[in-house]
Amino acid sequence: MAPGQRPDSLVLENQIAQLESATLARIHAAKNLEELEAIRVDVLGRKGSLTQFSKEFGKLTPEERSSAGKSLNAAKQSLESAFDERKQGFASEALEERLEAEWIDLTLPAPGTSPGSLHPVTRIQREIEDLFTSLGFAVLDGPEVETEYHNFDALNIPPEHPARDMQDTFWLSDGNLLRTHTSPVQVRGMERLGPPLRMIAPGRVFRNEEVDASHEHTFYQVEGMMVDRNVSVANLIYFMKTLLSAIFHREVTVRLRPGYFPFVEPGFELDIQCLICGGGGCQVCKQSGWVELLPCGLVHPNVLRMSGIDPEQWGGFAFGLGLTRLAMMRYGVDDIRLFASGDLRFLRQF
Amino acid sequence: MKFSYNWIREMVPALDIEPRELLRLITTKTAECEGLEVVGAALALASVAQVIHVEPIAGSHNQIAIVETERYGKKTVVCGAPNCRAGMQTVYIPVAMTVIQGVESDGMLASGLELGINRDHTGIVELGGELLLAPDSVIEVDNKSLTHRPDLWGHHGMAREVAAITHQSLRDPVQLELLPKGAAQIGVQIEDLALCPRYSALVFENVTVGPSPLWLQYRLESIGLNSINNIVDVTNYVMAEIAQPMHAFDAEKLHGKTIFVRSAKGGENIVALNDERYTLAPSNLIIADAEGPIAIAGVIGGRDSAIGAQTKRVVLEAACFQAASVRKTSVSLKLRTDASMRFEKSQDPVNTVRGLARAFELLYQVSPGIRLIGGVADCKADLKTAPSIDLSIEWLIRKLGRLVTAEEVREILTALEFGVTETGPGSFSVSVPSWRATKDVSIKDDLLEEVGRMIGYESITPRPPLIECAVPPDNPARKYEREVRDLVAARGFTEVHNYSFISEEMARAFHFDPDAHIKVTNPIAADQSLMRPSLLPGIRRNLIDNSRRLNSFRLFEIGREIHPRLEGLPEEIPHLAAASFAREGDGSVGLFELKRLAECLMPRCEVQPAPARKYEHPRRSATVSWRGGSIGRLFELHPSLGVEGRAAILDLDLALIERLDQREERYQSLRRFPTSAFDLSVITGLRDPVGSVEKLLARAAGSDLVEIEFVRQYTGAPLPEDRKSVSYRLTVGALDRTLSSEEVAVIRNRIIDAMREAGYELRV
Numbered sequence A: 001m002a003p004g005q006r007p008d009s010l011v012l013e014n015q016i017a018q019l020e021s022a023t024l025a026r027i028h029a030a031k032n033l034e035e036l037e038a039i040r041v042d043v044l045g046r047k048g049s050l051t052q053f054s055k056e057f058g059k060l061t062p063e064e065r066s067s068a069g070k071s072l073n074a075a076k077q078s079l080e081s082a083f084d085e086r087k088q089g090f091a092s093e094a095l096e097e098r099l100e101a102e103w104i105d106l107t108l109p110a111p112g113t114s115p116g117s118l119h120p121v122t123r124i125q126r127e128i129e130d131l132f133t134s135l136g137f138a139v140l141d142g143p144e145v146e147t148e149y150h151n152f153d154a155l156n157i158p159p160e161h162p163a164r165d166m167q168d169t170f171w172l173s174d175g176n177l178l179r180t181h182t183s184p185v186q187v188r189g190m191e192r193l194g195p196p197l198r199m200i201a202p203g204r205v206f207r208n209e210e211v212d213a214s215h216e217h218t219f220y221q222v223e224g225m226m227v228d229r230n231v232s233v234a235n236l237i238y239f240m241k242t243l244l245s246a247i248f249h250r251e252v253t254v255r256l257r258p259g260y261f262p263f264v265e266p267g268f269e270l271d272i273q274c275l276i277c278g279g280g281g282c283q284v285c286k287q288s289g290w291v292e293l294l295p296c297g298l299v300h301p302n303v304l305r306m307s308g309i310d311p312e313q314w315g316g317f318a319f320g321l322g323l324t325r326l327a328m329m330r331y332g333v334d335d336i337r338l339f340a341s342g343d344l345r346f347l348r349q350f
Numbered sequence B: 001m002k003f004s005y006n007w008i009r010e011m012v013p014a015l016d017i018e019p020r021e022l023l024r025l026i027t028t029k030t031a032e033c034e035g036l037e038v039v040g041a042a043l044a045l046a047s048v049a050q051v052i053h054v055e056p057i058a059g060s061h062n063q064i065a066i067v068e069t070e071r072y073g074k075k076t077v078v079c080g081a082p083n084c085r086a087g088m089q090t091v092y093i094p095v096a097m098t099v100i101q102g103v104e105s106d107g108m109l110a111s112g113l114e115l116g117i118n119r120d121h122t123g124i125v126e127l128g129g130e131l132l133l134a135p136d137s138v139i140e141v142d143n144k145s146l147t148h149r150p151d152l153w154g155h156h157g158m159a160r161e162v163a164a165i166t167h168q169s170l171r172d173p174v175q176l177e178l179l180p181k182g183a184a185q186i187g188v189q190i191e192d193l194a195l196c197p198r199y200s201a202l203v204f205e206n207v208t209v210g211p212s213p214l215w216l217q218y219r220l221e222s223i224g225l226n227s228i229n230n231i232v233d234v235t236n237y238v239m240a241e242i243a244q245p246m247h248a249f250d251a252e253k254l255h256g257k258t259i260f261v262r263s264a265k266g267g268e269n270i271v272a273l274n275d276e277r278y279t280l281a282p283s284n285l286i287i288a289d290a291e292g293p294i295a296i297a298g299v300i301g302g303r304d305s306a307i308g309a310q311t312k313r314v315v316l317e318a319a320c321f322q323a324a325s326v327r328k329t330s331v332s333l334k335l336r337t338d339a340s341m342r343f344e345k346s347q348d349p350v351n352t353v354r355g356l357a358r359a360f361e362l363l364y365q366v367s368p369g370i371r372l373i374g375g376v377a378d379c380k381a382d383l384k385t386a387p388s389i390d391l392s393i394e395w396l397i398r399k400l401g402r403l404v405t406a407e408e409v410r411e412i413l414t415a416l417e418f419g420v421t422e423t424g425p426g427s428f429s430v431s432v433p434s435w436r437a438t439k440d441v442s443i444k445d446d447l448l449e450e451v452g453r454m455i456g457y458e459s460i461t462p463r464p465p466l467i468e469c470a471v472p473p474d475n476p477a478r479k480y481e482r483e484v485r486d487l488v489a490a491r492g493f494t495e496v497h498n499y500s501f502i503s504e505e506m507a508r509a510f511h512f513d514p515d516a517h518i519k520v521t522n523p524i525a526a527d528q529s530l531m532r533p534s535l536l537p538g539i540r541r542n543l544i545d546n547s548r549r550l551n552s553f554r555l556f557e558i559g560r561e562i563h564p565r566l567e568g569l570p571e572e573i574p575h576l577a578a579a580s581f582a583r584e585g586d587g588s589v590g591l592f593e594l595k596r597l598a599e600c601l602m603p604r605c606e607v608q609p610a611p612a613r614k615y616e617h618p619r620r621s622a623t624v625s626w627r628g629g630s631i632g633r634l635f636e637l638h639p640s641l642g643v644e645g646r647a648a649i650l651d652l653d654l655a656l657i658e659r660l661d662q663r664e665e666r667y668q669s670l671r672r673f674p675t676s677a678f679d680l681s682v683i684t685g686l687r688d689p690v691g692s693v694e695k696l697l698a699r700a701a702g703s704d705l706v707e708i709e710f711v712r713q714y715t716g717a718p719l720p721e722d723r724k725s726v727s728y729r730l731t732v733g734a735l736d737r738t739l740s741s742e743e744v745a746v747i748r749n750r751i752i753d754a755m756r757e758a759g760y761e762l763r764v
């Protein structure tokens, strides 16, 4: 356009359009962030080619100026967004490249020590503690070294009672003994807490027996007791069924049959229907369909009386469950000696 | 205790339940049955046989016998029995045809052992008439479940249960009216009627001692008793039938005409039927004649007065002895017999004369010509009838949690021969039969059991109790132990359980004087004779065992140490013993792993070098303390203890930690003004613990100190060989303002001066 000549607004707008499309092509072709920035300065910078167009506007009529201005702004906006888009494209490419380079083999072993494990008896014991705690039972502890009184006499087993033969006892040089069952904790619980009482007492017990695959001189039991105004055999069966269903993670069928334990009257042996054969008979249940699991019964009035509880006012049930045996059943352990072996090949499996 | 099905059926004639089902019923209602065994199976096919002709086989002790059998006709068999002879009557069994020494043998002639009727295998059975024996089923009942039931130590007692269970009638094998009246031919004197509430005896003459008839041998054999001779077998038979132990003396071998029941005098002794000599103590009750002991009461008879082949006159004893006394004697003499097992259960004194009546009847069968002389000698305490028990149906229902009717209760108790009298609507007065009254049944709770077991516990619907809800009492110590277990396991340690017993040798190796600790007086093995005063011997064993298979591992135990106290029960202290083993390496990793474990349990606990104990590495041992209490030890196990490799051990008193853990710590308000930090490096001896340097620095910094942090330690040039440099970063600040750089410099210089004064060189 010759100087001094009044510019044609249409021509101007046409030139803006041409610059826009040429610039878009350049943006697209830019190879990196630096190239892109150079193009931006060249076109949109303060001295950029698009910016220059506005200098021509003074020569236009107000109407033309408004129309050309609109075109210029539209071109500017379209280019700016094209620049941004391309810029973001470069950034995400760079990020992808970095991430790609940062590959880690997660199948490698984790550094540091791998976790250890809890003893299988501990695990079973916790399940039972948690269940009974949720039913409002206290978890009590008692000494492993007991007095003859608490282990026998207070449980209605006076000296020379033949029931003392049922539990071969370790006697100690200080005149005490190693508790043959967790039942003395019942007595201590009644003495300390009085009725009403709901308690369990898990712990280590001792019997002077030769050790073989199914006998140990040291094993774990949990004792349970409830003393309240109206406690019946029906209540006892309810708790035992609840306990065993929780332990074996399925509905179990139980049966009570007479069993003699001097601290309960009536006393029961509780059997569960064999979980292996479902009651049809197999090797585990010696073809009977039932597996003897725990002794229980209604607390003998003498036992209540000796602990200062009036048997006419209060009654209760008690049970004793072999934790070690339960762990054997639960995990299919066929040799009881493994529990005290300290053998990590065994213990690490839990 | 073994029960013969056929024997029970003699007393419950209408019994029509198969042995296996009977076993199930007895188990669920009376006592636990352990097994069922068929005896005398061969008798099913056996036949009486007359030996017609016998012919030797050349070069053999065997003979060819031609026999005429009752059931199978004429047979030819090969028989090796020395007593096989023409004209004898014996038993034939139709076993498969075999060829013996070229001769076809069609069946066999059987010995007592082969038929299962006795243990005789010296020859074939000599039969003197019909063979009236049949196969039997023997139910074995767990003795433990009969502990409280003196009556179930005989078949009659079990038959009573069976009759009650099956609603059949019961026949009593005893005819008491057989007993003679009149003066006894022997005197009885009981020193203490509490120890022997009754002693009854009969005297017989014209006795013939010989083998028992086969039926008697078979009965005893089927329940596991050995046949001795006709007289002794009768005593055993009566014991197995009505639970009354009996004893027969050769009357001619007794001195004097009186039997004494008394305590043994010190120094007295007796050779018993088992040929053992027992020295007796005054706590042993004996039966004596004018000269001395002739039997240990309720346990065993004496050899010198035993029935022998020549015996002509017999004193038959049926007595009742106090359970506790018999048990004490049996335990002290280490001698348990069929008699002592029964007396230990508190036998019924009413039963003695029943035993005599039954034996009398049987002796006339097995010893033809036998004659009674005189009446029954019967010395006894005043036998009181047990008081009746009041029983209410309402109470029964409440205890069982199931409805029962008065009619049901009456029926059940009557079948078991309790006396039931209605005293009002729903209430009874119940009298207890003598055989249940000695110890077994005395209160209404005992009757609850009778009713419960007979109506069947399976008929009770499980029901949750309706009770007031309450938060159970807390057990913080147990909760704490659980947290510790979780934490230690999560940090890589596997839980073990060790015995509470250790050997004296291990106690010494771990610095304990065996004589100062509690011993097991009857240990299972010599190396398990001491109650553990420490968990470490057990951990050591775990380390040795597992190091055979693994190059590195971690394990722990939470258990109780047992320490004697002057009075009362010993002290049981819960301990955590954790060990980290590595075959390779310098051992520091394990020690620091355990130090970190201690810090996790006791934040900011202190580990201070301490003189090593005998079992600790002398340069790697420390005490662990926390909140002012000494909690335990951190150390490497001394190589002399046999662990090959490095074993770091942490041994902590959990009771102490748990107690200190209860202490509530107050929150400290956050600082509002910025703090400043600077580093200091202290030169110190190579083996000076950095912990002491840190303490000195902290003390020098005083109340301006906000934090002190270990940065590094350095050895090597330019330091001399026996020195190291330890660097700490100290952060200082004030609560009420920001310290100026000049103030910080003053503090820093003060610390440097103090350290120099303490003899340390600083690199500044």
Ligand SMILES: [Zn+2]
Binding pocket: A274, A275, A276, A277, A278, A279, A280, A281, A282, A283, A284, A285, A286, A287, A289, A290
């Ligand atoms: Zn089964």
